[in-house]
Amino acid sequence: MDRRKFLTTTASASAVLALSACNENNRQAIDYSKHPKKHADNKHVNINRNKKTTIKLATSWPAHFPIMGVGVERFAQRVKDISGGSLEVKLYPKNVLVPALAVFDACSSGQIDAFHSGPYYWKGKNSAFSLFSGIPFGFTAEEVNSWMLFGGGLELWREQYAKYNLYPLLGGNTNIQMGGWFRKPIKSLADMQGLKMRIPGLGGEVFSKMGVNPILLPAGEIYTSLERGVIDATEWVGPALDIKMGFYKVAPYYYSGWHEPGSVLELTFNKHSWSKLAFEHQSMLEVASSEMNANMTYEFHAQNIQALQKLKSLDVKLLQFPDEVTEAGKKALISVIAELSAKNKDFAQVYDSIANYLKLSEEWSDASLGYFLNIR
Secondary structure, X not given: OOHHHHHHHHHHHHHHXXXXXXXXXXXXXXXXXXXXXXXXXXXXXXXXXXXXXXEEEEEXXXXXXXXXXXXXXXXXXXXXXXXXXXXXEEEEOOOOOOOHHHHHHHHHHOOOOEEEEOHHHHOXXXXXXXXXXXXXXXXXXXXXXXXXXXOOHHHHHHHHHHHHOEEEEEEEEOOOOOOEEEOOOOOOHHHHOXXXXXXXXXXXXXXXHOOOEEEOOOHHHHHHHHHOOOOOEEOOOXXXXXXXXXXXXXXXXXXXXXXOOOOEEEXXXXXXXXXXXXXXXXXXXXXXXXXXXXHHHHHHHHHHHHHHXXXXXXXXEEEOOOHHHHHHHHHHHHHHHHHHHHHOHHXXXXXXXXXXXXXXXXXXXXXXXXXXXXXX
């Protein structure tokens, strides 16, 4: 063989062998099945590891308050977990940083970055805000979530909150609420006249038309007010939370309700604070809030069905409002809607959206769920 050809062939073969060896080594270096420890070490890579962001979030609930308070605590932990620690939600339960019903103003002004509460508490700012929580004889939890996410409700809510430098996310739902605890039984519409009752939102407006004196109280003041006769009745949420509040000890008559069939809870941010967040952090907050929204709704149902059995064992009287009270409530709602729509174009705009969506939903529910529940 020619010497030049031999050297060329040998050099080429050596190069191939060397390249082959490199490829084999590289294959082994990235074969994580052969190096499980290295693979495990890489699972928490986060591009914001060195950029920690803290969000100050105040709530309208006491620390560790069942379902609502605990739900926000889980949300905060979830955000920390999925952000790899780069995003921390620092929680301030009611009255720690700001009073329970001052979180809206504190967030609007930038004193805090976010809050967890209920939109109906702010109807004094804009009557339309009460509609975002729900309406008497209106949306169930499933229906209001559907309207919010796919019927234009969330866009309307954000448009109106933006005027107060706020950016809301869905933050839970109480599911259907009970009609309340009464010191004396309600046997007729006459028994509602002059009754002092803790009840917020549109439900309070409707009950007012029926002769009730609605009063807005934070959670910590309700039991004492009821016990001392400062108020004659209170609605709160449902069996799971109501039994923990002890209302049955001082107001033994417990009524099924129609004033809040599915009340929205909010996770609302200061709009400027939200805009400064990295896009990936915004996305994490949206995902975690969506999870909280679903979990709270389902947990209310899970705990209510258990708590109802306990209430029955305590000989609590489970009652329904007389037909004339319910019919008076429906008429009062029509009157309230007409008055508020005439006074406030924001209210009229939101209610029109709700009414159109609710009509379609009612037809579907009657043909599907309503039929099923009647025969189950």
